[in-house]
Amino acid sequence: MKHMKKWLAALAMLTLFGAAHAADAVLGPGDVLKISVYGSPDLATDTRVSDAGTITFPLLGPVEVNGLTASGAESKISSLLESGGFVRKPQVNILITQIQNQQVSVIGQINRPGRYPIEGKRTVLDMLAVAGGISADGGDTVALIRKRNGTTTREVIDIIGMVRSGELSSNIEVSANDVLYVERAPRFYIYGEVQRPGPFRLERAMTVLQALSAGGGLTPRGTERGLTIKRRDANGKQQVIDAKQDDLVQNDDVVYIKESLF
Structure with missing residues (x-):
């Protein structure tokens, strides 16, 4: 996960310095423009x-720009100024100083949660990078929540698996008003005759033996015989399971290390 954080930080730098030109942004209500001729x-x-x-533009009055790119609005204003006889072959430049209508919310376990503008085409990984990447407490997946035609959908994307495999088909292009949500990483708990009892991050395919290692190993009185796991079933009822060293630990499991009788 640490390598993933470094990768996202590097991607953030590439995103910030290699961002699409503002001319690619689509204009909409709330956007603030600086226009010069x-x-x-x-x-x-x-x-x-x-x-x-x-x-509202001098000499022209109201000009509709909704849905146009910045470059498209430049061409429209230029054409209106020339056809109206105000300026000959005008060179119009538009700088978008604040984008309000094309934004994505990146929330949850993120280093810099907030709403971020979309400039040009942006994917899930792009937006995570712009928001500073997943925080140390963040999980390996992100939920993409979006509303289309009155229907809200939620798609969970395995960020770590996608990057490790190099298969980026799930790196979906985001749209205005999409929400990216990163949940807290899954945890397990270990107590009893262990050096460092408490909660720990649950890594993928983590075994009971690996969980014991995360807890610092046994105390002098501890034993690996008779390990138990307290786990809630689908109905929320707690079960006590006799565990083996190579059993897999699940989210919110409580691993108990017994005291040796000998």
Whole structure:
């Protein structure tokens, strides 16, 4: 998992420095724009896209930009200025200083949870990287929650498995208003005659012997004979299971190390 954190941190740097040009962003209500026209400083303006999807521009009045990319809005304003006889062959430049309508929420066990704008095409891994990666308490999976045509769906993506295998088909492209949620990593508990009793992160395919090692091993009075696991079944009822060293530990298991009688 530590290698994964380093990988996500590196990806974050690549994402920040190699981000798509703002011209790829689709404009919508709430976006704040800084517009300039080369050679016409009196036309420079800072404006916000209204709820109706329009901006107010000098000489032109309301201009609908909703759904256009920044470059598309540049072309539209340029065409309107020229067709209106205001500026000959105008060179319009739009800088998006604040993106509000195209954002994804990245929450849960994340180093920098929050809402982040989508500039160009962005995938699940891109957004995790922008948000600083999964925190030390985060699990290996992320839930992608999205609403389409009035229906909300939830898809769980195995981040670690995807990266280890190199199979990136689950690295889905995100859209505006999607939510990425990283849950706390699964844990197990160990107590009794063990050096460091307490809760520990449950690694994949972790055995009882590995769990004992995470707890620092046996105390001088401990024994590996008669290991037990307290585990809740599907109905929430607690069971006590006689465990072997190579048995797999499950989420929220409580491993008990008995005292040796000899």
